[in-house]
Amino acid sequence: MEGNIIRQVGHELYEFRDSSGTVYVDIDNKYWMGQTASPADKIHIKGEVDRGWDGIKIDVKNIQVMK
Template sequence: MSKMIFKAWLLAAGLGLAGVAAADTFGAAAVQTDVAVQTVAAAKALPDDSKVVLEGRIVKKTGHERYEFKDASGTVTVEIDDDDWRGLSVNAQDKVRIEGEVEHKRGRAVEIDVNRIVKL
């Protein structure tokens, strides 16, 4: 009898943990956990293709799929492909988290190629 109870407890615990793990991978709150939030100034100093997570505001559109992103440390151009918006609508007052990679462009300043954007 105690073996049955123990097995039932293990099954319940396993299902509970699986539910927690699944909850971390879905929805707008899911973010990269292997990269800490950085500042624009720190991101600009990183090598090409470095992964970054930034929090701040998109203050204006500067061209096709290009925007000016600002935090307390400065501004940087970000490239957000139309399909990466996934229906999200933001304005200059909305705080967002962007996840992407640093791009060093020849003859141009550092840009961030955004893979994901989330409104905070």
């Protein structure tokens, strides 16, 4: 998926937006690998869909900031 992280909503939980809409993404600190991203930065993420009692979110396994 490619889009933007709009805001941080929890410790490792972020709101992500792409052309299809918004979804929460869970990004463990270890996957950032020293990268930082602002809402203006385009990012590419890969992960698994997690359907829980609290809704759908993406459990991110790889993130790349497209600066």
